[in-house]
Amino acid sequence: MAIGAYFTVFSTEKIVATLGLSKIIGGLFITAPMAALPEVFATWYVARSGQITSGVTSVIGDHAVTMTLAFIPLTIVGMTIDDFQLFWITLSFVAVMPALYAAFIWWGRNGFRLWQVLALPVVYALYLVLLVVWVQPFGTGG
Template sequence: MNINLLFWILILLASIWAAHWGSDKLAEPLNKLRQQWGLTEAAGAAFVALATASPEIGTNTASAIQGLSDIGLGNLLGSNIVSVPAIVTVAYFAAQKNSQNKSDNFSQPLKIKLEALTVQTIPYLLIIGLAALLTIPKPWRGLQPIDGWLMLVAYFIYLAQAIIRNQQKGTKVNWKTEEIIVAIAGILALIIGAYFTVTATEKIVSILGIAKLVGGLFITSTLSIVPEVFATWSVAKSGQFTAATTSVIADNTATMTLAFFPLALVNLPVENIKLYSVNLFFVALLGIFYSLFIYFGKPKYSFSFKEVLVLNSIYVIYLLVMIFDILR
């Protein structure tokens, strides 16, 4: 095996482990911070997203600076597609572990609060619509600086409404110095581990000679959500089901805006409009089904096992479309 390839594979494994360790240290601090500030679980998820979305933001910034924006664009789109079925699935099975009825496996719905729809999902769908409006029509096709600034403004509007809406009176919590240090170390480990997970993947793609856009869509994006998967498992097992499940929407919102920004600043053209449109369509489709399952699912405001399977089936359809149509 190529020595360089082996080296970056080892870096990749070490980075994933670091991200896993860091995410385990965030579940309790997240709950305490939410209680202290009087934030709902859905609003609290927006803060975790600043950490979990850091690999996409960092990768896209590096891609723009190095003139490798195709990797960043693939990473942005791919991570917003694979993350929805992955995170909901992980949160669902973590909820089964947390269930009081241990003998009734896979039948307990993943119950979440309505705020997951109103605070997180609806704003996310509006942001996807804005991205499509700014980048697909022929007169202004592609990512341009003005698009980046508009998406940045959209993110801060989203963050503000997540914090302000349904805010309650905070409760006093006790913070220990050791607990704070461990939490900070966890965040740093999560960010550093996530960044090097993506960096190592980029090196592996280069060594294997895979197209940059394809590498961004399927390798970089998939591995960049690994820290979020670990964090979701930890948060859901602690009983914070709404925070765990909405973290994917908060993360995707940050990716679609903050990770969009550096690519737009360097005037990234959309050369393959069919590939771009199909990927953005599946980003929106998964977000729409996520919303529908929350509001119309049975029982209401939850995900059942069948609905989890549907989200995963949509991702399988996406892969088939990409393999047998777009990439061919």
């Protein structure tokens, strides 16, 4: 896993440098999806066997632990905030998504309704629109 992580980050840096994108954009849209692929496959495999709740719960738990124990302390210690607008929008998104998920679990005691399932990707799409249209971090190179 360490070797795969190294090559994922190294490749992202090369792609970002070649395209002239911001490093944070490369991290959000290249490194993060690549890091999530093993979990996506594991969830698909478990959900395919009919254990949907187990699949989703394990992914959420794994990512919560990973973000809390591994990435957030390192990010806080080693990162300077060059674009505060991008920082607070992303931090807000990171807070809103689990809050929505928790609210949907609380409201849908008998399972998720279609509007609840569709609301999460819609919120993610709004986040992407905010990044691309309002923040416009593309091409900053840094």
